[in-house]
Amino acid sequence: MSSLILQGVSYHYNGTKVIENLDLTVGKDEIVCLLGASGCGKTTTLKAIAGLVEAKHGSVFIDGKLVSDESTFIAPEHRNIGMMFQDYALFPHLSVANNIAFGLGKMSQSEKQQRVDEMLQLVHLSGCADRFPHQLSGGQQQRVAIARALAYKPSLLLLDEPFSNIDTQVRFELIADIRRIIKAQQVSAVFVTHSKEEAFAFSDTLAIMDRGNIAQQGTPEQLFAAPRSKVVAEFLGQGIYLSAEALTATEYKTPFGTVESDIQTSRHPCSGELYVRPHQIELVQECQSDKLSKRATILSRRFIGSAYVYKVVIAEQTLEVEAQYGQSFEINEQVIIKIKPHTVNFFES
Numbered sequence: 001m002s003s004l005i006l007q008g009v010s011y012h013y014n015g016t017k018v019i020e021n022l023d024l025t026v027g028k029d030e031i032v033c034l035l036g037a038s039g040c041g042k043t044t045t046l047k048a049i050a051g052l053v054e055a056k057h058g059s060v061f062i063d064g065k066l067v068s069d070e071s072t073f074i075a076p077e078h079r080n081i082g083m084m085f086q087d088y089a090l091f092p093h094l095s096v097a098n099n100i101a102f103g104l105g106k107m108s109q110s111e112k113q114q115r116v117d118e119m120l121q122l123v124h125l126s127g128c129a130d131r132f133p134h135q136l137s138g139g140q141q142q143r144v145a146i147a148r149a150l151a152y153k154p155s156l157l158l159l160d161e162p163f164s165n166i167d168t169q170v171r172f173e174l175i176a177d178i179r180r181i182i183k184a185q186q187v188s189a190v191f192v193t194h195s196k197e198e199a200f201a202f203s204d205t206l207a208i209m210d211r212g213n214i215a216q217q218g219t220p221e222q223l224f225a226a227p228r229s230k231v232v233a234e235f236l237g238q239g240i241y242l243s244a245e246a247l248t249a250t251e252y253k254t255p256f257g258t259v260e261s262d263i264q265t266s267r268h269p270c271s272g273e274l275y276v277r278p279h280q281i282e283l284v285q286e287c288q289s290d291k292l293s294k295r296a297t298i299l300s301r302r303f304i305g306s307a308y309v310y311k312v313v314i315a316e317q318t319l320e321v322e323a324q325y326g327q328s329f330e331i332n333e334q335v336i337i338k339i340k341p342h343t344v345n346f347f348e349s
């Protein structure tokens with residue numbers, strides 16, 4: 001059974017559409033990331049799930065139970081959800097242990113103590129029970145926040161940009177740690193971010209949002225291999241469009257020669273565009289036999305640690321190419337551009 005189902009959910013702020021007819025499914029123990037540009041409606045979707053805003057249309061089911069539709073509205077505290085929002089700070093005047101125990105209202109004192117100990121152990125903060133939030137690092141505070149959110153065993157966890165205030169040096173360690181904690185507790189989660197890197201590291205599937213709706217949902221690999229729209233392709237990484245003609249099931253004619261695909265297309269011949277990313281393009285030193293090939297000129301280069309990214313110009317089109325380590329080209333040098341065989345992203349016109 002799915003942990004969360006949104007069917008046709010819409011929400012308007014003062015008559016302005018923010019989310020519109022949105023469908024989303026989160027499986028049992030699945031971590032889904034809502035990913036999208038600023039203002040596309042990610043936080044509003046999370047608030048509609050939590051009941052912090054009342055969806056105007058559509059239905060929300062949590063663990064099979066209807067919590068919101070046109071005639072039903074279950075209050076947030078009765079939805080059995082844990083929340084970890086960016087602005088959901090710890091209570092500064094309560095110790096770590098008391099912060100975690102805060103939501104455990106009905107339990108006896110000894111049950112509470114046991115649960116707090118369990119949670120402290122889970123988040124590796126057993127020695128910090130009596131500290132106050134200001135005596136902890138940002139990462140430790142987020143661990144306490146996750147312990148507090150999980151302490152009363154919610155069936156669904158909602159996280160809104162929980163890592164954005166964490167130093168980049170430790171952010172990905174914390175992300176891996178919190179993912180481990182959530183998986184150990186077998187809780188489903190919806191996570192909001194606008195960072196692809198965080199989304200890839202934290203979630204099982206991504207739901208890419210575009211102007212108040214889910215453009216596509218799938219694993220990062222599925223979305224990279226087969227984006228259904230240009231919005232999804234562009235959001236997952238920078239690239240350029242090349243006019244292209246599908247000649248056969250695996251060959252595309254482009255201004256830079258024939259590009260081979262390692263997946264088959266069922267429709268050919270037909271015209272459209274290929275979306276090509278910097279690592280799928282290759283720069284080759286010009287030699288005699290290339291005289292008939294199209295030549296590009298190196299405009300600039302940027303060192304990114306593992307490679308150089310070159311900006312090149314060809315036929316008045318500027319593109320970025322990630323060159324293999326060890327390859328080096330000079331500014332104004334003439335080079336040949338080749339597109340490596342890859343899983344193409346082709347959009348028919």
Ligand SMILES: Nc1ncnc2c1ncn2[C@@H]1O[C@H](COP(=O)(O)OP(=O)(O)OP(=O)(O)O)[C@@H](O)[C@H]1O
Pocket residue numbers: 013014018036037038039040041042043044045194
């Ligand atoms: N309380 C409000 N009143 C009016 N408009 C609002 C309100 N809250 C959000 N909005 C608008 O609704 C739209 C969606 O906001 P939302 O916070 O859901 O986007 P988001 O995708 O989470 O953005 P970000 O990544 O910047 O946090 C934005 O255009 C925002 O300005």
